[in-house]
Amino acid sequence: MRTLVTPSGWAFAIWGLLFTGSAVFALWQALPGQRGNALLDRIAWPAAVALAAQGVWATYTQFANLTAISALIILTSLAGLLVVLRALVAAPGLSRGERWLVAPVFSALAAWLTAASIVNISATLKYYGVGGGASQPLVAAVMVVIGSAIAAVATARVRGAPLYGLVFCWALLAIYARGGQQFAAIGWAAIAGGAMVLGALGWQLAQSANRRHWFGA
Secondary structure (H helix, E strand, O other), X not given: OOOOOOOOXXXXXHXXXXXXXXXXXXXXXXXXXXXXXXXXXXXXHHHXXXXXXXXXXXXXXXXXXXXXXXXXXXXXXXXXXXHHXXXXXXXXXXXXXXXXXXXXXXXXXXXXHHHHHHHHHHHHHHHOOOOOHHHHHHHHHHHHHHHHHHHHHHHHHOOOOHHHHHHHHHHHHHHHHHHHHHOHHHHHHHHHHHHHHHHHHHHHHOOHHHHHHHHOO
């Protein structure tokens, strides 16, 4: 079910990269050399829940609409991804594999699921007849601003994980390209949201400790 905050179709091409990254992570974490990896031990269950919930959501939405159940499923996946991301943030240091194979995949997934949760909730409200008619553009704009504010706070709390902020802005760009071209309020909401997220990202990455954490020496 499309709503005014559904991104343009081209934005969903990112799923190809996300699925590829998830597959590479799955292969890497199964290597014998990773059996004693403490970080992988900490994120095993939340990562499994997050990835499994994505499969459940995809299956459910093939047979049902974007109902409250679909919103609950996608929020469950997002919760698992945020637990993983917090573990990455709290790690005293990341190995090269963790920095380039684990952090990008889960920070990008967390950002995309943050945006997807907004879209799913918007579609769920429409399914139940909430926010329709003349109020729809305003409701959509408010949801974009609130979702962006949450993403900006999350960006700051995860020490400016680069792909979290950038992937969320990718979703905002796609919302701007679709709903933002139909209604100015949505366009300005997407612009304001992007400014908030990029501001938080720049603020965090201006700190050398955060740059070292995500990019290495």
